[in-house]
Amino acid sequence: MSRITVIGGTGYAGSAIVAEAASRGHQVTSLSRSLPDAPIPNVTYVEGDVTDEATLSAPIEGADVVAGAIAPRGALAGTFRDAYRTLGRLADAAGSRLFVVGGYSSLRPAPGADRFATDLSHIPAEVLDEVRAGAGLIIEDLPATPATLDWVFVSPAARFGADQPGERLGRYRLGDEVAVEPEDGGAISAADYALGFVDLIEKNDHHRAQVNLCH
Numbered sequence: 001m002s003r004i005t006v007i008g009g010t011g012y013a014g015s016a017i018v019a020e021a022a023s024r025g026h027q028v029t030s031l032s033r034s035l036p037d038a039p040i041p042n043v044t045y046v047e048g049d050v051t052d053e054a055t056l057s058a059p060i061e062g063a064d065v066v067a068g069a070i071a072p073r074g075a076l077a078g079t080f081r082d083a084y085r086t087l088g089r090l091a092d093a094a095g096s097r098l099f100v101v102g103g104y105s106s107l108r109p110a111p112g113a114d115r116f117a118t119d120l121s122h123i124p125a126e127v128l129d130e131v132r133a134g135a136g137l138i139i140e141d142l143p144a145t146p147a148t149l150d151w152v153f154v155s156p157a158a159r160f161g162a163d164q165p166g167e168r169l170g171r172y173r174l175g176d177e178v179a180v181e182p183e184d185g186g187a188i189s190a191a192d193y194a195l196g197f198v199d200l201i202e203k204n205d206h207h208r209a210q211v212n213l214c215h
């Protein structure tokens with residue numbers, strides 16, 4: 001049993017990770033600005049803002065794993081990378097591993113090839129800043145953290161998200177920083193992404209690395 005704190009544990013990806021981890025008997029805490037309408041049993045919900053460092057101390061100090069599931073949208077559009085810098089620093093100080101719900105665009109289409117995000121010309125304007133922020137996290141910020149911080153950046157398939165929820169198949173495929181299906185990026189539901197995400201936490205066999213999950 002691990003103590004897992006999910007920052008943004010009421011969102012699309014975060015709530016699936018919370019549900020999966022709790023169902024396996026992990027001790028799960030979720031932090032978000034508002035409480036969920038349908039709380040998951042045996043989960044501790046904390047109301048707080050990730051930009052307020054004081055609210056992060058207690059949920060992170062007691063955690064074996066901090067899972068980041070916030071999104072670079074809305075109020076976090078300009079502060080997402082700063083929020084992760086804080087999460088990384090606090091997780092490192094607490095000796096917690098940091099797992100990040102990442103994006104597809106920072107993957108590579110083939111070994112040694114440029115990341116998809118290297119050419120942003122095909123990215124729709126409405127998600128451009130989100131793609132930039134997520135890519136900045138894995139390309140610049142996480143590799144620059146102290147070597148003592150154990151992080152894993154978990155990119156989903158291109159087809160993933162609240163607007164295309166998909167179904168639970170009870171399986172997933174795991175890749176490294178090369179997209180498992182470079183042709184179309186594949187797809188994955190939140191439930192199956194969470195299955196892979198919690199397996200990665202439990203197996204603890206990736207360190208300071210990017211991986212990707214698709215169906």
Ligand SMILES: NC(=O)c1ccc[n+]([C@@H]2O[C@H](COP(=O)([O-])OP(=O)(O)OC[C@H]3O[C@@H](n4cnc5c(N)ncnc54)[C@H](OP(=O)(O)O)[C@@H]3O)[C@@H](O)[C@H]2O)c1
Binds near residue numbers: 008159
């Ligand atoms: N195919 C892809 O590459 C793909 C597709 C979708 C998502 N993603 C990525 O996956 C990640 C998660 O996205 P998502 O769609 O699951 O996000 P989401 O559904 O919008 O959930 C965001 C979560 O963060 C919480 N939150 C927001 N602002 C906060 C703050 N200031 N302090 C504390 N908690 C805060 C939200 O709850 P409150 O609002 O109550 O605080 C919610 O729990 C993002 O990095 C996103 O870019 C990638």
